[in-house]
Amino acid sequence: MIDQVLSAIISKLNTYIGTLDPEVTPGNISFADAFQDTPSQNLSDKIVVSVVNIQQEESLRNIPFRRTVQVAGLPQGVEQQGEIYLNVYVLFSANKNNYLTALQRISQVIAFFQRQFVFTPADTPVLSALNLNKLIFDLYSTRFEELNQLWSVMGGKYIPSVIYKMRMAVIQDAPVSDAGIITEINLQSQILSTQTE
Secondary structure: OHHHHHHHHHHHHHHHHOOOOOOEEEOOHHHOOOOOOOHHHOOOOEEEEEEEEEEEOHHHOOOOEEEEEEEOOEEEEEEEOOOEEEEEEEEEEEEOOOHHHHHHHHHHHHHHHHHOOEEOOOOOOHHHHOOOOOEEEEEEOOOHHHHHHHHHHHOOOOOOEEEEEEEEEEEOOOOOEEOOOOOOOOOHHHHHHHHHO
16 A cells, blocks of 8 residues: 555656656665666666655554444444554655755655645545545654664665655555444343432
8 A cells, every 4th residue: 555655646746846757766765876687776866765664643543443234234233453544754865966956856855745745535546546535744854863863774875855754544454353233222230220329
C-alpha cells in the first residue's frame, strides 16, 4: 500500500516540476553513491524519495470491533481486528550535481505540498482502490541533532532535503471471524439487584 501511495504522489510531483525527464524517483538515498546496474536504478541528479520511519498513530489504537452483517437475509455478527493507522516519514533529498539546482528542487517540493497537502480519492484515484479516504502531508521540522543522527545512520553526507509526515495511511489485512449476535438481553439480574438496595 505505501508503495502505491508514494508512486501516485511522485507522479504528481513530477508533473508539477515539469521537466522532460522525471526528476523525482523512489529509492534509498543511502545508496546514492553506490554503483547502479541500470539507468532506472540510478539515483544521481535526482530528487530521491525515501521512507525513513513508520510509526503507528497512538491516538487511534487498533481495537477489535464487532458489527452485524446480512448473510442470506439473516443477521450475522462478525469480529475483526481494527485497522492500523500509520504515520510514514518521507525524506525528499535533492541529489543534484548543481547545488543551486538542488535548492530549487527542494523549494519546488515544498511549494507542491504547500499548494496541496491533502489528497483524496477525487484527485488521487489510487486512494479509492486502497480504501483510503484521505492522505495528509505535514512538513516535519527536524532539530539539528535529529538531522545529524538521520544522515549518520544513512552513512551519507547531508544534501538539501526536507521531511514530510504522511498520515493516515491505513493497513487492514485481518481476517473477519464469526462472532455471533446479541439476540436476548437478560434484565432480571438488574431488576433483582435494584430491589434489594
